[in-house]
Amino acid sequence: MVQTKVQKIFFALGTVNTLTVFSDGLEDVLLKAKNRVYELHNKLSAFDENSEVSQINKSAGVCPVKVSDDTLRLIERSVSYSKQTNGMFDITIHPLSMLWKKCIAEKALPSKEQVEKRLYLTNYRDILIDRKNKTVMLRLKNQAIDLGGVAKGYAADEVRCIFLEENIDEAIINLGGTVITIGETRKIGIQNPYEKTGTAFGSLGLHNKAVVSSGLYEQGFTLNGKTYHHIINPKTGYPAGSDLAGVTLIGDSVEELDALSTTALMSGMNSAAGFLGICGIEAVFITKGKKVYTTNGLAGQLGFC
Secondary structure (H helix, E strand, C coil): CCCCCEEEEEEECCEEEEEEECCCCCHHHHHHHHHHHHHHHHHHCCCCCCCHHHHHHHCCCCCCEECCHHHHHHHHHHHHHHHHCCCCCCHHHHHHHHHHHHHHHHCCCCCHHHHHHHHHCCCHHHEEEECCCCEEEECCCCCCCCHHHCHHHHHHHHHHHHHHHCCCCCEEEEECCEEEEECCCEEEEEECCCCCCCCEEEEEEECCCEEEEEECCCCEEEECCEEEECCECCCCCCECCCCEEEEEEEECCHHHHHHHHHHHHHHCHHHHHHHHHHHCCEEEEEECCCCEEECHHHCCCCEEC
16 A cells, blocks of 8 residues: 655755655644744754854854854753763864865965964863753854754754654654654665765665754865865864774664764774664674674664665
């Protein structure tokens, strides 16, 4: 029997989002979910000058900014992820990320002084949170936060909550490659880190699970035989180096997977497998030598294209 499929496709949080339900008469629920994602975009985007995050960045080193529960909650949890990863996840990396984004576009390296100046501004401990008054402030001028590492995951979790509250039992939530399946087992493609975004090398059958991928496929350039990519180590100020070209995480909280996927990529396979195991998260690792490994819970489940 062919399932009825209804979709809502829209742009928010810097990416194309697709919400799919497998039943008629759910347009109002899809619209509600879409509006929730837009609401979060308007609060959390570092590139929307009117967002709460942008107001925090504009007021860095000057004064605290009153924020909504969403923004406060996600910043608090981001600080918690920073502590959990010993600073490998850090939302204050925005000035460094923007420097390297410009350099990648120009295919030129930044100066040591440029990196050191922005590395000085990268420190999650400089995020001052007043939970009682619902304010957030950055300690130093020119500091800036970017919630892009967790915002899609948070939004996807929120969409799932809406769907479950509305008793939707068959759905796929895809916010720019951050995916949740609801209902029957569905094949989800695993990103090939050596190809453009959206190109899979294999697939997994997922049932009521979330999947997030991070890799070196999105942005980068090669100079004098060395490749520089967009994933920056917040401790060194330079592109992270490990044995991994890509990692895909499978678990329950998409927000958590979002936060830990880049950390896993930077940490390398052995280190990542250790802390992911503690968190109960399964993983597919693709090394720079183009070898594929999975954690024990996925043994024999990965299919190749």
